[in-house]
Amino acid sequence: MDHNGQESGNMEEVKICDPSILPQCPDHTDTDVPSENHCVNEDHRTPSDPEGLLESADHSSEQDVLPQEPSTEMQKLHVEDDRSLCPGGSETDSGKASQDSALVDNSNDDSGEFVVTVLARGKMEEQGMGMKGASSPLSETGTPLGPPSHRNEDVTADSWRQHRKHVFVLSEAGKPIYSRYGSEEALSSTMGVMMALVSFVQSGDNIIRSVYSDEHTVVFMQRGPLVLVSVSCSRQSEQQLRNELVYVYNQIVSMLTQASITRIFEHKKNYDLRRLLAGSEKILDGLLNLVDSDPSFLLCAVHCLPLASSLRDSLSQILQKAITPNLVFSILIAKNQLLTIVQEKMVIDDARLEPADLHLLLNLIGASSAFQAGEIWTPICLPSFNPDCYFYAYISYLDPPECTVCLVLLSTDKEAFYSVAECKRKIEEAMQTQNALKSIAKAQSYSVSQVGVSDLRHFMYKPFDVPDNHRQLTQFTSPEMEAPYSSEEERMRLLDLYRDLHGRIHSASRPLKLIYHVAERETLLAWVTSKFELYTCFSPLVTKTCAINAITKLLRWIKKEEERLFIRYPPKYSTTPNPSRSSKTDAH
């Protein structure tokens, strides 16, 4: 009750401040410029940089955090919040006539942004999202708030033991860092045993890999100063569980960088990394939910939303035209699937965005409802690209309050917020002009029945043939899961069958070219060639002849539809300055 009262008080406090901020905006900005610089410098020098900004992300959806922060933190958050509300502030300083006009526009934008933020928050609360344990005056219904937390689960209960998969992260010193179920404190002795096992085997000049019992597989993985352990009663192979631990490690790296983690533990072996990861548990929880339910992770590929190639090309062109120096990736996502991606030309020559990095980015966006509240500027490390450096990500939903279409702009310049935000506005304007959001809203996954094979229930197809010499983002396509895989339980069962096939066909010591498995409830076929990787699910009574004919038909259908199913010709842009741009600037 008291806690709720405090929450309510905070909300009231924010409301009271709202009217006074807006009219004083210019003066307020002038006053805060020195403070902003100070904070920026401070951020740049300390390893806690990601913590601060991630806190900022959390702050916009968890008001209760504010009164508990130290004064410097409050100052930083305040600046951040202010910058969010007044993105055009720095431009007004010059006082030029042309920019006075811009000031007027910016004022309108500020107002719109604020209204959108309030509406978004209200919508979230109506949907039971947002602040934990808070009953807000904006919430008109009694719906439960947010998913139940596993943090306080009783680790001595049977229900804790019966989870399909436990994941633990600890430091070399045996310090608990993360646990999927149950609090790290309650599990510190169990994690201590894990570290003892690792150390013991290590002392014999050996490395512990895994432990098997009738029902469980325990996988150990050491990455630098961190030890990750998975305890699973699913039927996944050891290699698959290990790959999932790599994702967990990389998600942590994406928040902290590998160099930072290494440096921290070099300086203090006993460091409690939870201090830097506080508030990020739900990001790791979300990741582990995704790896179980999203085959993208198993296939190490990106799921593309099927889209007419003309619309996709149009969206790509919009992204191609909205550029600024140091922008390296522009990504458009809808319904957690990739719409299109544009890459800086020089980046393409040197490297490419790996599916694994995109998975981490998508999880970061999806795991935190904070991103739905407005625009976010956050550092993010892409470990497969470079595990030791940050990108800076501008993340914004283009269709509030539905929040299904998300724009991500990645820059190498920490100071580029305003210019990147300007790119977003250009993109938004162009999309409005073309009525793109409505077209995207109509796009959806396809049914397997479109293939026209009655015994075929589902498939996953991952092509290897690339039309150009580009090193392309690896993609896959898959229809909706329909009857008899409508329930969550049945969907998980089918994914488990696919995981079985994948584990056998990609076995490290004895890989296979083809698997045909007649089981009790379905018949499965997995086929890997130099051109594609295919997993199919048939009804149990399909004959082998019918299955082979179905696959022939399926491959033909995919070939016919490939322009719609995949991003075949990824576009690129160049952000290097050129004379024509300079000319434009002068004209402006």
Added chain:
Amino acid sequence: MLMISPRMASGMQEKQYTPSLLSFFIYNPKFGPREGEEEKKILFYHPIEIEKNEKIRNVGLCEAIVQFTRTFCPTKPAKSLHTQKNRQFFHEPEENYWMVMVVRNPMVEKPNKDGKPPTVEYQEEEIIDSVYGSVLQQCYSMYKLFNGTFSRAFEAGGVELLTQKLEKFFYRYLQTLHLQSCDLLDVFGGISFFPLDKMTYLKIQSFVNRVEESLSLVKYTAFLYNDQLIWSGLEQDDMRILYKYLTTSLFPRHTEPELAGRDSPLRPEVAGNLLHYGRFLTGPANLKDPEAKFRFPRIFVNTEDSCEELHLIVYKAMSAAVCFMINASVDLNREFCEKLDSLVGPQLTLLASDICEQYNINRRISGPEKEPQFKFIYFNHMNLAEKSTIHMRKMASVSLTSVHPDLMKILGDINCDFARVDEDEEIIVKAMTDYWVVGKKSDQRELYVILNQKNANLIEVNEEVKRLCATQFNNIFFLD
């Protein structure tokens, strides 16, 4: 074992090392529960020269692993531990008695330039847990066959007697393990049955009945021909491990001398007996010898309930062997053995001759097979019947296979998949070498076929397997 395969023109070679036994130990945590008493837990440890503290550490690791997995599943603790260099297998055959087998992973030793020591690369995924887990269980079953349970020895004479028995048995037994040859057949622990027409089978049945009536002391009998079982009066599980002992230990020891020339000094003396070819494989080597010993190995059967201790008499004439099992409380003497020899010898000789003649007639009718047309393994869980055209005749308990080891491992993988579910299933895979491997499971029967038809497609492979089932298993229905 060391296999050398040349890799470089300069003569530098990669060396491939197969899996080998690193250590084997048995412990009971109840025997040393307090700190400082750890050594008391250890009942047996191989190799014997390992330093005491290292033994204690290695046992401690196993206890920690078992305890750790109990955190998540109290009733089903760890079965194996995988590390970079080795695999450890755990088996608790009796409450609190733990057996551990540590197998070194296969390795490839790669030469380095400039006289640097070679690089060792461990092949961590080559070992199949179900195969070596079964081998560990066999170790216990074999010990139990000759000694009864661990608890029995402990109750009879405490830890001292138990450790004596363990040392006596495992010191010799571990030397007979050939880990590089273990495969799917070790998972099955099956019995090869001799194909027989009804008339000959009835003759054997009649023979067994007559002998058991004349020698009323005989409680159980088993009849084998050519290392294949024809008849058994034992329970299935007991016959299973006894069969393994006979075919991998006792028979091979006596086969090699028999293959020697007639005038070889190794050949047993038969000058005094021209009436039949019968002789004892256990007990007295030569009845005519005044110094002959009448001590027979003792075995334990029905250990789950009555736990009977029996004398094991193995008597052989030509290719036919009979096991007679008599209660261990009975003293067997020269008179009894002479009576058995005079009764069984002539009849068994004639019977062996009849079986051989009938077998040759059948072979002549069906035509001799120089090379099996199909390479397959068949196993029936109900009667433990096992048949393999992949495995060549066993010599000195080393099993040789006629297919690439990777294909055997694929069979092992399919078997693991079948073991997970109760329903009938079929799995067909194409290996990277373009061999096809087909696994069928139906009504507690398992069939595995290896086909070398590189250009065949799935339909053709299926037709080929149908043909195999029609010719080899016409009485058995396999799900298609």
